[in-house]
Amino acid sequence: MTATTSTPQAPDAPDASHSLHAPVIAWFESHARDLPWRRPEAGPWGVMVSEFMLQQTPVSRVLPVYEQWLARWPRPADLAKEPPGEAVRAWGRLGYPRRALRLHGAAVAITERHGGDVPRKHAQLLALPGIGEYTAAAVASFAYGQRHAVLDTNVRRVFARAATGVQYPPNATTAAERKLARALLPEDEERAARWAAASMELGALVCTAKNEDCARCPIAGQCTWRLAGKPAHEGPARRGQTYAGTDRQVRGKLLAVLREAVAPVPQAALDRVWDEPVQRARALDGLVSDGLVEPLPGGLYRLPLS
DNA sequence: GACACGTGGAT
DNA sequence: TATCCAAGTGT
Numbered sequence: 001m002t003a004t005t006s007t008p009q010a011p012d013a014p015d016a017s018h019s020l021h022a023p024v025i026a027w028f029e030s031h032a033r034d035l036p037w038r039r040p041e042a043g044p045w046g047v048m049v050s051e052f053m054l055q056q057t058p059v060s061r062v063l064p065v066y067e068q069w070l071a072r073w074p075r076p077a078d079l080a081k082e083p084p085g086e087a088v089r090a091w092g093r094l095g096y097p098r099r100a101l102r103l104h105g106a107a108v109a110i111t112e113r114h115g116g117d118v119p120r121k122h123a124q125l126l127a128l129p130g131i132g133e134y135t136a137a138a139v140a141s142f143a144y145g146q147r148h149a150v151l152d153t154n155v156r157r158v159f160a161r162a163a164t165g166v167q168y169p170p171n172a173t174t175a176a177e178r179k180l181a182r183a184l185l186p187e188d189e190e191r192a193a194r195w196a197a198a199s200m201e202l203g204a205l206v207c208t209a210k211n212e213d214c215a216r217c218p219i220a221g222q223c224t225w226r227l228a229g230k231p232a233h234e235g236p237a238r239r240g241q242t243y244a245g246t247d248r249q250v251r252g253k254l255l256a257v258l259r260e261a262v263a264p265v266p267q268a269a270l271d272r273v274w275d276e277p278v279q280r281a282r283a284l285d286g287l288v289s290d291g292l293v294e295p296l297p298g299g300l301y302r303l304p305l306s
Numbered sequence: 307g308a309c310a311c312g313t314g315g316a317t
Numbered sequence: 318t319a320t321c322c323a324a325g326t327g328t
Contacts, residue, residue: 054324061314061323095312102326132326152324172307200324209322210317241321243312252312290311 020162020219021186021195027218028198031205035059036066037142038197044118044143045076051135051142052103057094059204065092077116079107085303088292089259097255101291101304102130120144138196147192149181154203155196159184161207165224167233168209250274250283258293264300 036042037050049069053062069090073079079087084104091100106128110118118139119125125136137148156169159180169177186192206217214220225231243249253273258265274280284301287293294304 051324056311056323056325057313058315058323093313095314096325098311099326130326134325138324150324153322154324204324241311246310248311248313255312286310 019222020184021191023218024198024202025191025194028194028201032197032201033059033205036063036070042070044139045074046070047143048106048118048135048139049103051138052099052106052130053094055099055135056096061094065090065094073107075116076107076110076118079104080111083303083305084291085294085305088255088303092259093256095252097292098290099130105129106131118143120146122146122148141193141196145190145193147185147189148196149178149185150196150200151177151181152200152203154200154207155181156203157209158199158203158207161212161225162219162223165228165231167225167231247279247283247286250279251287254280254284254287255292258301258303261302264296264302267299267301270301 032038035050037046042050046066050062050066053066053069072090073082082104084101087100087104088097091097094100109128110116114124119128120140122136122140125131125139126133131139134150134152137150138152140146141148141150151173153169156173156177159177160166160169163180163184184195186195202217206213214223214226217223220226250273254270257270257273270284271277271280274283284293288295291304293301294306295301
């Protein structure tokens, strides 16, 4: 249901951005995925957990881990009681396990500083570990219905095409993008929150990085990029991330062993995951420095108890 | 601003 | 098989 309860906008509103809201929000009402963190029972904690897990990670991989996580730790205080290593273990193979550590740290901070409730203010959210500009805005908007520009990769791509007329947004978020996002944000708080979720979903389902489906797009008729004939991206190619042979891959292998272990693991067991000793040692040191691995006397290692 | 940081499905 | 890509953050 999309009818606005506020004063109708001038029929000849000079800002064309207003004509994007209604069709995108209407499309969202009928096409939004039924995701668990969008259900009312998810609450702010569910929204926050989902946002951590969804950073750089597809929805399909997040779903099962999210369900287990919320069943085990239904409130921030439940997670805060656990050793950080338990969060890392439960994170499984989602990737970027530092997120698990930070989510645990955020739960501790919420328990200590906010009485166990996910804070409502953007600045308070931003102060939590693992929460940056995007996640703070997302939690404030999705969980609390506030008016914030929520600029993730999906929204940036939708804006790049619909408003700016280019195929892809810049590599890093620019001041111009933030300004545009603020300008496109509906005045009404509830509508702004709806717009944030709707524009993001449009980017995730229709206005995708590859094989965008303009035939299903509710604003195809107003899309600057499409109207210009969908010119191909110009400029330097976005630098692809290599993985094979990197420290990241070695870290992943080391941590996989520790996640599966129920007791401290001897150095020799870790040595088996990678044959190059210098890189192997560097990767292990990095994991220890990051707090993802705890070294014990006698050359033993485990996930951190504190 | 450039980099490091995991993982696995899709093309 | 090789690349690309997925709701970013911290340094």
